[in-house]
Amino acid sequence: MARIYWYGLAVIYAACCVTGMILGYTWGIGGSILGMLMGAMVASVIALALNSPERMEAAIYTILSVVAVAALIYLIVTFWGVRF
Numbered sequence: 001m002a003r004i005y006w007y008g009l010a011v012i013y014a015a016c017c018v019t020g021m022i023l024g025y026t027w028g029i030g031g032s033i034l035g036m037l038m039g040a041m042v043a044s045v046i047a048l049a050l051n052s053p054e055r056m057e058a059a060i061y062t063i064l065s066v067v068a069v070a071a072l073i074y075l076i077v078t079f080w081g082v083r084f
Contacts (some may be wrong), residue, residue, distance in 0.1 A: 006084055009047055009050070013040065016039035020035035020038045020040070020042070023035050024036065030076070031077065034052070038065070048060070
């Protein structure tokens with residue numbers, strides 16, 4: 001039963017990442033990367049909702065790390081060629 005849970009989460013992550021990548025491709029390669037990370041964030045929220053309470057701390061830290069990486073990628077895509 002545990003294997004089905006983990007395989008289901010892997011399918012959710014893959015589907016959300018691919019969907020985000022396809023939707024973000026209208027902004028180019030950087031948008032595709034950003035879309036994939038946004039899809040991973042959505043999948044992390046789904047994983048947090050499905051996760052049992054005793055493993056909640058690890059799920060929250062995972063989501064926070066994905067949000068930090070997504071914010072970094074967003075800033076790179078936004079300010080790539082800007083000179084201050």
